[in-house]
Every structure is written in structure tokens, then in C-alpha cells.
Amino acid sequence: MSDALEVRNRRWSTLVWGAIPVALLAGALVIDHIPGTSIRLTVPYAAEGPGPVFDTLGDAGGEPVVDIEGTPTLETGGQLNMTTVSVRTNMTLGQAIGRWVATDDTIVPIEQIMPPDSNEEQTREMNQQAFVASEASATVAAMHYLNRPTTVAVHDVVDGSASDGVLRAGDRIVKVGEADVDTPSDVQQAVRAKQPGDTVELGIERDGQDSTVSVTLGENPHEKGQAMLGILMNSEPAGGVSVHYNLNDVGGPSAGMMFSLAVIDKLTPGELNGGKKVAGTGTIDEDGTVGPIGGIEHKIRAASDAGAELFLAPRDNCPAVKGAHAGAMTVAAVANLTEAVNAMDAYAAGRDVPTCD
Structure with missing residues (x-):
């Protein structure tokens, strides 16, 4: 075997064997899981655009x-x-690099998009809420x-609270005692002026009918001595x-x-x-x-x-x-x-x- 032929063979060997790591890397850039397993190969980053x-x-x-x-x-x-x-997650390394090189997307740690200890479905639900x-x-x-009027709507009633069994989701609170209220803060201020155990009269609208209900106020578990109704409220437009x-x-x-x-x-x-x-x-x-x-x-x-x-x-x-x-x-x-x-x-x-x- 001549020296020239030996050189050519050595070069070919180098090319062939040297291409294997490159091929493996290229595969890792595009596949999103290890073949034959459920182990994912995505990167902990998201692309925003x-x-x-x-x-x-x-x-x-x-x-x-x-x-x-x-x-x-x-x-x-x-x-x-x-x-x-637009947010893209579950990217392979190649996809992330591609978006970084070829687009104006921002590559950010996945924690900026998805809170720790949560999955995509939970994050989607939080965003929808x-x-x-x-x-x-x-x-x-x-x-x-x-300058249009608003009213206070009961969004939810806390189980076991003072209002449980008295108020319902969808009720509209229009009075606390004799005072008219049109924002949740109005209701909170009127209730906090009282003591746990006091009874308060609430003027409400339910299913188009006006009525008055009585609630014996509970105590805020996080603030000793503070009275509370035990409801979640939001404002809505008044007048239908x-x-x-x-x-x-x-x-x-x-x-x-x-x-x-x-x-x-x-x-x-x-x-x-x-x-x-x-x-x-x-x-x-x-x-x-x-x-x-x-x-x-x-x-x-x-x-x-x-x-x-x-x-x-x-x-x-x-x-x-x-x-x-x-x-x-x-x-x-x-x-x-x-x-x-x-x-x-x-x-x-x-x-x-x-x-x-």
C-alpha cells in the first residue's frame, strides 16, 4: 500500500467516524424524546414572539x-x-436555537411562563382565570x-361561612343595613365596622326579586376581631x-x-x-x-x-x-x-x- 493511498484511507476514516457525533447531535436537535421511551428531550426554555x-x-x-x-x-x-x-414551549434544543437565530423571539426560562410545580394545563387554567x-x-x-351605576354581585360563598345557606352565587347586594352599596369595598367597610357575632341585614336582588336577609357575622381567621361575611364579591353593571x-x-x-x-x-x-x-x-x-x-x-x-x-x-x-x-x-x-x-x-x-x- 503506497503512502498516498494510506493517507487517503486515513482521511476517509476520519471523515466517516467524525461524522457520527455530528449526526447524533443533529438527531438530538430535532427529536423530542428518547426513542422507545417516554423520556422527553425538550429544553427548559420558552420562546416569546x-x-x-x-x-x-x-x-x-x-x-x-x-x-x-x-x-x-x-x-x-x-x-x-x-x-x-405567542408563547412556544416543549421545544427541542434545535427548535430553541432556530428561533433564537432566525426570528426576533425572546428565549426565556420556562419559569417565567409556567410557575414551578405546575404543568401546562394548570398554567392554561390560571391564565384563563x-x-x-x-x-x-x-x-x-x-x-x-x-358614571354609570354598578352593583355588587356575590361570586361565591365560602363553605361553612356566616353566609353559607343565606346568600347564593349570583345574588346582588344593594344595601348593608340602611346604607346603599355599589362596590365590594362599600360592603367590606360596612361589615368591618361591626363585630363578629353581630347580625347584619342585607338588601339583595335574587332572580329579579328584592328581599332582605339576615347574616350573623363570622370572624376573619386571619385577623382576630374582624367581622366577615364569608363571600367572594365582584362589581357588575346595574340596571340589567x-x-x-x-x-x-x-x-x-x-x-x-x-x-x-x-x-x-x-x-x-x-x-x-x-x-x-x-x-x-x-x-x-x-x-x-x-x-x-x-x-x-x-x-x-x-x-x-x-x-x-x-x-x-x-x-x-x-x-x-x-x-x-x-x-x-x-x-x-x-x-x-x-x-x-x-x-x-x-x-x-x-x-x-x-x-x-
């Missing part, structure tokens, strides 16, 4: 995204888009902004008004502000957005306070790609907003519903809007 955009003034699945009953609604124009973040809670807060915030939100497969609380603005727009004359394409995000409290959310850079990107002209961002998100790619879109910083409405009015009129700068 721009998600779908929904016009809260429009329809989804053949139904209005925001559907108001019990009171006349008015014509709207333009758009009020709520934005979302947060979404439902944000819907209720959005409705009440809009009613307060419009109801608001329904028709979006599926969306979770979390960040649609709150845009839902509130859609309710306000449908119940007031004219176009709240001045006929412009407006997008935004932010949690909402019943008093109209707008709170920060996660993934805002992806939501700004999604809104810009969808052609939005103005984006309403929570003021507390300003540090992240400054690094986002907004393109030609104006990003306004707002802290409450009033500031959000004023920002849209200013933009439509060609005036400066408050920004993070």
Missing part, C-alpha cells in the same frame, strides 16, 4: 368581540386592537368612567346591563384596558379613536388604573406589522418600550383610562401625545 391581533370593535368567530346587552349601543369606527404574545377577571374589571372600569367578551384561546390579564375602551366607545357618541387604527395593551383595575404587562416589545411589533398608527402602552412599561421596534407607529404612555382616551383624542387631532421619551 408577536401574537395575533384582535380588533375589540370587530367580530371573532361570527360574534362581536365585545357584546353589550341591556342598553343601546352606538356605531364605532377605526380599530381598537388588543395585542397578544386571569383573563376572566380582567374582563370583569374592564366592564366595571368602563362603567365608572361613564351585561357585557360579554367572545375570545377563545387567549389568556392573561393584559387585554383589560383595550376591553374597557371598546365598552366606552360602544356606549358613547362618535369615534373614541378618531377613526384611527389604534392598538394597545395593559391590565385594568376597577378604578381605571392601567398596569404593566410582559412581552410588550412583541406586542408593539405585532401592532406595527398590523398597520396600527397609535399604540397605547402602560406608563410603567416605558423601560421596555424604549427598546421596542415600533416603526412609524406612535407609542403613547398612559397610566389610566382617562389618559388613554386623551391620547387618542390628541393623536386624531394632530397634537402631541405623551410618550415614554
Whole structure:
């Protein structure tokens, strides 16, 4: 065997054997479990990127995204888009690297998406609960902004509590003693002014009928001497008004502000957005306070790609907003519903809007 042939053979051996680790690595990049077993090979990271955009003034699945009953609604124009973040989990190493290299996704530890000791189904349920809670807060915030009356609804009764067997889920509390109440805090203040063991008269509405019930107050197990009814409460519009939100497969609380603005727009004359394409995000409290959310850079990107002209961002998100790619879109910083409405009015009129700068 000549020296030249020996060199060629050695090189071929090196190529062949050297390719085996590469092939094994390539396989590890794409398979999500060890063949023949249930052992998963996914990485403990998630990818966040721009998600779908929904016009809260429009329809989804053949139904209005925001559907108001019990009171006349008015014509709207333009758009009020709520934005979302798309989250990808259960990625293989190759998929995670691919999204990091080829997209603008953010790769984050899975703990930022899924709380420790919880699975995907539990996380999905928690996000759905947060979404439902944000819907209720959005409705009440809009009613307060419009100076429309609200009432206190019993969401649930704690088993074995003072109200167990007296109040029911769905009851509306309109009086505590002789005092009218229209928010849960009104009820709490009236009850906490009494002592455990005191009897309180509650004026309630049940199945369309007014009645009065008596509750002997219990004691808060976490606060000695503090009286409590033992119920979970939330606010609802009064006068037979109801608001329904028709979006599926969306979770979390960040649609709150845009839902509130859609309710306000449908119940007031004219176009709240001045006929412009407006997008935004932010949690909402019943008093109209707008709170920060996660993934805002992806939501700004999604809104810009969808052609939005103005984006309403929570003021507390300003540090992240400054690094986002907004393109030609104006990003306004707002802290409450009033500031959000004023920002849209200013933009439509060609005036400066408050920004993070």
C-alpha cells in the first residue's frame, strides 16, 4: 500500500467516524424524546414572539368581540386592537436555537411562563382565570368612567361561612343595613365596622326579586376581631346591563384596558379613536388604573406589522418600550383610562401625545 493511498484511507476514516457525533447531535436537535421511551428531550426554555391581533370593535368567530346587552349601543369606527404574545414551549434544543437565530423571539426560562410545580394545563387554567377577571374589571372600569351605576354581585360563598345557606352565587347586594352599596369595598367597610357575632341585614336582588336577609357575622381567621361575611364579591353593571367578551384561546390579564375602551366607545357618541387604527395593551383595575404587562416589545411589533398608527402602552412599561421596534407607529404612555382616551383624542387631532421619551 503506497503512502498516498494510506493517507487517503486515513482521511476517509476520519471523515466517516467524525461524522457520527455530528449526526447524533443533529438527531438530538430535532427529536423530542428518547426513542422507545417516554423520556422527553425538550429544553427548559420558552420562546416569546408577536401574537395575533384582535380588533375589540370587530367580530371573532361570527360574534362581536365585545357584546353589550341591556342598553343601546352606538356605531364605532377605526380599530381598537388588543395585542397578544405567542408563547412556544416543549421545544427541542434545535427548535430553541432556530428561533433564537432566525426570528426576533425572546428565549426565556420556562419559569417565567409556567410557575414551578405546575404543568401546562394548570398554567392554561390560571391564565384563563386571569383573563376572566380582567374582563370583569374592564366592564366595571368602563362603567365608572361613564358614571354609570354598578352593583355588587356575590361570586361565591365560602363553605361553612356566616353566609353559607343565606346568600347564593349570583345574588346582588344593594344595601348593608340602611346604607346603599355599589362596590365590594362599600360592603367590606360596612361589615368591618361591626363585630363578629353581630347580625347584619342585607338588601339583595335574587332572580329579579328584592328581599332582605339576615347574616350573623363570622370572624376573619386571619385577623382576630374582624367581622366577615364569608363571600367572594365582584362589581357588575346595574340596571340589567351585561357585557360579554367572545375570545377563545387567549389568556392573561393584559387585554383589560383595550376591553374597557371598546365598552366606552360602544356606549358613547362618535369615534373614541378618531377613526384611527389604534392598538394597545395593559391590565385594568376597577378604578381605571392601567398596569404593566410582559412581552410588550412583541406586542408593539405585532401592532406595527398590523398597520396600527397609535399604540397605547402602560406608563410603567416605558423601560421596555424604549427598546421596542415600533416603526412609524406612535407609542403613547398612559397610566389610566382617562389618559388613554386623551391620547387618542390628541393623536386624531394632530397634537402631541405623551410618550415614554
